[in-house]
Amino acid sequence: ADRDGSIDAGPxxxxxxxxVLAGEPAGVVSTRFHRAVTAMVLDTARRARRARRLHTVVLTGGVFQNVLLMQGCAASLEADGFEVLRNRLVPTNDGGLALGQAVVAGTVFAHMPAMRKD
Structure with a gap:
């Protein structure tokens, strides 16, 4: 991850x-890809832990519909001492994201003085 927290997937x-151009079997290419993405997620989480003392990671979003990435990231993060949270009752994709946005909006709305009924 860069200083701003962005991840360069170029490499x-x-x-x-x-x-692929070297003719590696698809299974080998896939395994290497999944391991590399898992390593990037772990590296990013470690940086956040050092910079912000964060110890909980939420794995959500469409990318984590990929079972191999979800399992690999969760296992590596937990082995490194992180608490890993993942979707259980709502979809990992945009449906869960929309629900989360609605909860945040409701919380903000409830705390706006002009909107309260008391």
């Missing part, structure tokens, strides 16, 4: 292209 994509 991973270049490795996938190299592997």
């Amino acid at each position: 991973v994509i270049r490795e996938v292209v190299r592997d």
Whole structure:
């Protein structure tokens, strides 16, 4: 991750292209890709822990519909001492995101003095 927290996926994509052009079997390319993404997630979480003393990671969003990424990231994060939260009752994709946005909006709305009924 860069200083701003963004992740440069360029090196991973270049490795996938190299592997494909070299004729590596799809299973090998896939395994390397999933391991690289898992390592990027772990690295980003470690940086957040150092910078902000964060110890909980929420794995959500469409990318974590990929079972291999979800399992790999959760296992590596937990092994590194993070508490990992994941969707259980709502979808991991945009449906869960929309619900989360509604909850945040409701909370903000409830705390706006002009909107309260008391």
